[in-house]
Amino acid sequence: MSSLHSPFPEPQLTPPDPKLNTSTLGFTSSPVSSRHSSNFAQIQTWLHHCTTTHTRCTELPSLISPTAQLPSRLLDVTSNTIKLDCSIPPSGALPYTTLSHMWGTDPSACPQLTLATLPTFTAAIDIADLPPKYAYAIHITRALGYRYIWIDSLCIIQDSAEDWTREALKMAAVYGRSALNISYVFPPDKDVRENYLRDPRVLLPCCTALPGKVSTSGSKGNKGEKGGNGEGDKRLVISHRPNFHRPTWSPTVYKKIWPLLSRGWVFQERLLCPKTVYFGQERLLWECCEGIVDEYYGPLTTVPGSKSHFHRVITGLAAGLGTVARRETGSTGGGEGKELKREENDKFASVAYDEDQSEADEQWGPLVKDYRAGDLTKEYDRGIAFAGIARAIQASAGVTYLAGLWKELFAYDLLWTVGLVVVSDEERQKAEKRKAETREAPSWSWFAVVPMANKMGGDVLDWPFRTTMQTYRRHGLFEAKVVGFEHPKGENPDALLHDFAGMSVTLRAKKVPCGFEWWEQFDMLCVVPHGETKWMMGKIANTWKGEAVLPRVLKYAHDDSMVKKGDVLPGDACMVLTTEQAWHVDKADPAKRTHDFVKGKDVPEGWGTSYQYAGIVVVPSGVDSQGRETWRRIGAFMLFDNVTGHDLTGPFDESKEEDIVLV
Numbered sequence: 221m222s223s224l225h226s227p228f229p230e231p232q233l234t235p236p237d238p239k240l241n242t243s244t245l246g247f248t249s250s251p252v253s254s255r256h257s258s259n260f261a262q263i264q265t266w267l268h269h270c271t272t273t274h275t276r277c278t279e280l281p282s283l284i285s286p287t288a289q290l291p292s293r294l295l296d297v298t299s300n301t302i303k304l305d306c307s308i309p310p311s312g313a314l315p316y317t318t319l320s321h322m323w324g325t326d327p328s329a330c331p332q333l334t335l336a337t338l339p340t341f342t343a344a345i346d347i348a349d350l351p352p353k354y355a356y357a358i359h360i361t362r363a364l365g366y367r368y369i370w371i372d373s374l375c376i377i378q379d380s381a382e383d384w385t386r387e388a389l390k391m392a393a394v395y396g397r398s399a400l401n402i403s404y405v406f407p408p409d410k411d412v413r414e415n416y417l418r419d420p421r422v423l424l425p426c427c428t429a430l431p432g433k434v435s436t437s438g439s440k441g442n443k444g445e446k447g448g449n450g451e452g453d454k455r456l457v458i459s460h461r462p463n464f465h466r467p468t469w470s471p472t473v474y475k476k477i478w479p480l481l482s483r484g485w486v487f488q489e490r491l492l493c494p495k496t497v498y499f500g501q502e503r504l505l506w507e508c509c510e511g512i513v514d515e516y517y518g519p520l521t522t523v524p525g526s527k528s529h530f531h532r533v534i535t536g537l538a539a540g541l542g543t544v545a546r547r548e549t550g551s552t553g554g555g556e557g558k559e560l561k562r563e564e565n566d567k568f569a570s571v572a573y574d575e576d577q578s579e580a581d582e583q584w585g586p587l588v589k590d591y592r593a594g595d596l597t598k599e600y601d602r603g604i605a606f607a608g609i610a611r612a613i614q615a616s617a618g619v620t621y622l623a624g625l626w627k628e629l630f631a632y633d634l635l636w637t638v639g640l641v642v643v644s645d646e647e648r649q650k651a652e653k654r655k656a657e658t659r660e661a662p663s664w665s666w667f668a669v670v671p672m673a674n675k676m677g678g679d680v681l682d683w684p685f686r687t688t689m690q691t692y693r694r695h696g697l698f699e700a701k702v703v704g705f706e707h708p709k710g711e712n713p714d715a716l717l718h719d720f721a722g723m724s725v726t727l728r729a730k731k732v733p734c735g736f737e738w739w740e741q742f743d744m745l746c747v748v749p750h751g752e753t754k755w756m757m758g759k760i761a762n763t764w765k766g767e768a769v770l771p772r773v774l775k776y777a778h779d780d781s782m783v784k785k786g787d788v789l790p791g792d793a794c795m796v797l798t799t800e801q802a803w804h805v806d807k808a809d810p811a812k813r814t815h816d817f818v819k820g821k822d823v824p825e826g827w828g829t830s831y832q833y834a835g836i837v838v839v840p841s842g843v844d845s846q847g848r849e850t851w852r853r854i855g856a857f858m859l860f861d862n863v864t865g866h867d868l869t870g871p872f873d874e875s876k877e878e879d880i881v882l883v
């Protein structure tokens with residue numbers, strides 16, 4: 221977000237309340253609680269501004285749901301008698317709002333549409349029978365001039381598995397086409413009328429502006445251009461309550477005060493709708509594709525995981541795939557593994573580091589990690605609660621979703637890794653129990669990895685290999701390709717979005733046998749190509765803490781994060797190469813390098829070659845119904861090496877491409 225051209229308007233100036241600190245400079249918060257009806261004006265202002273000036277917010281619905289699919293039912297709230305309207309057309313431009321909320325530990329406390337209540341709800345629903353959070357969302361809907369609102373518990377038949385699955389798979393469209401998502405951020409056991417929705421005057425917020433140029437470190441986007449004394453000012457909001465005002469919006473941080481955001485299902489609800497108003501706290505917040513704005517504080521800085529960043533995943537993924545498609549032009553044809561074209565390059569010109577790495581590459585990993593951090597009542601729902609995101613990206617970027625990976629980026633997406641965890645036997649049993657509750661997923665999908673904390677407290681799943689290989693993908697020598705995939709429910713395209721059991725992928729790649737070794741020096745498991753340690757490491761370059769440090773190390777991440785020394789490891793494992801890259805580099809100035817690697821060609825004095833490759837380790841997994849030999853993934857590897865001159869050899873040099881069925 222530009223610091224000088226905020227996408228958000230001036231905060232609304234309302235007559236200062238006598239109890240509000242009147243020293244506020246040019247920026248007055250509304251002196252009433254977020255549940256006060258006058259705050260509808262604030263929401264109206266945000267909505268109007270977003271709808272009329274934000275291109276990205278206006279475009280998102282058609283990117284996410286090009287067919288303009290509509291939910292099967294909507295609540296008609298125009299009159300005092302609320303009714304469930306079941307005659308909604310399958311698609312079209314019908315504006316409605318949506319509600320995001322938590323059901324709570326006792327789902328029966330939530331009014332629910334069932335096969336039995338369907339006729340009653342279609343006739344009339346008394347607003348007095350609805351929980352206050354529903355009633356409040358209905359008030360907002362009416363105040364904004366909308367006729368319809370979608371609320372999950374009232375619009376999906378809760379005791380019909382068929383209806384539930386069908387409507388759950390429409391989530392991308394339902395939230396993507398929502399005119400406004402009303403997000404109730406507090407836990408369900410809190411009544412919207414309780415005093416935690418206190419009058420903000422008790423906080424005595426004071427907003428002032430710091431004059432002059434100030435450092436923006438740690439507070440970008442909070443300069444007082446919208447109410448201070450001029451450009452370069454920084455706004456300061458003082459409140460007697462700690463942690464009340466934050467200069468940065470981060471879903472991870474806000475999860476601690478807004479339990480709603482820690483729910484797995486809410487993840488896609490939050491990201492797919494172009495516009496959200498967060499209510500249930502003392503003040504209102506607005507989030508859309510252009511950023512986030514606090515009723516008091518004005519625009520906040522956003523971090524990955526925000527809606528604006530998700531928008532970049534959607535648009536960036538398409539752009540990134542454009543890069544791949546361009547490079548493949550003139551190669552051996554679509555869908556097949558191949559040696560990428562190596563052009564002669566005599567210039568050895570100075571070229572900049574790859575800076576065209578798409579935003580999506582950076583955002584995808586954090587997005588998945590954020591999602592995995594969300595709580596689900598049933599771990600079984602992990603796939604379907606992400607299906608809306610998958611469908612949205614599939615529709616907008618024209619890519620194919622394969623159990624959490626993209627077919628078009630499969631060689632890279634396969635490179636997820638699982639970090640080591642040190643756990644007790646009890647914790648191991650818990651993890652195994654959770655794994656048993658997880659819906660079956662193929663071994664190559666990160667859905668097969670149960671969310672679990674690593675040593676640092678983050679998720680065990682990560683993408684360091686993928687990130688490195690993606691960054692340098694223009695230097696590709698080889699890329700494995702998906703030449704086919706099979707799904708037991710292949711006739712139903714919706715099943716591909718969430719039901720991954722029995723899925724297989726045929727990868728055209730190179731494969732070599734390998735062994736394992738426990739590396740005492742670093743207390744870690746290593747993979748040994750061809751069973752020969754010569755491929756594992758290079759010459760000793762220097763020392764660290766008295767130990768030899770090697771310039772080249774074949775990194776290996778075992779999928780069973782609880783592997784320990786002494787465990788029996790398979791003797792028939794193979795390494796599957798998915799990407800291989802090389803380029804020439806001026807050793808005196810690593811920023812100088814060539815686009816292409818030319819094997820056997822002399823390089824200028826002082827130049828060397830950088831070489832890296834990555835892939836997965838597999839073990840035989842029997843024969844499938846078609847009589848094909850299948851393989852199961854057990855880990856991922858990556859090697860980076862730097863050599864003087866141009867000579868380099870790798871363990872895959874002698875192997876030919878073959879079709880490998882991964883299950």
Ligand SMILES: [Zn+2]
Nearest residue numbers: 270274277508
């Ligand atoms: Zn907007």
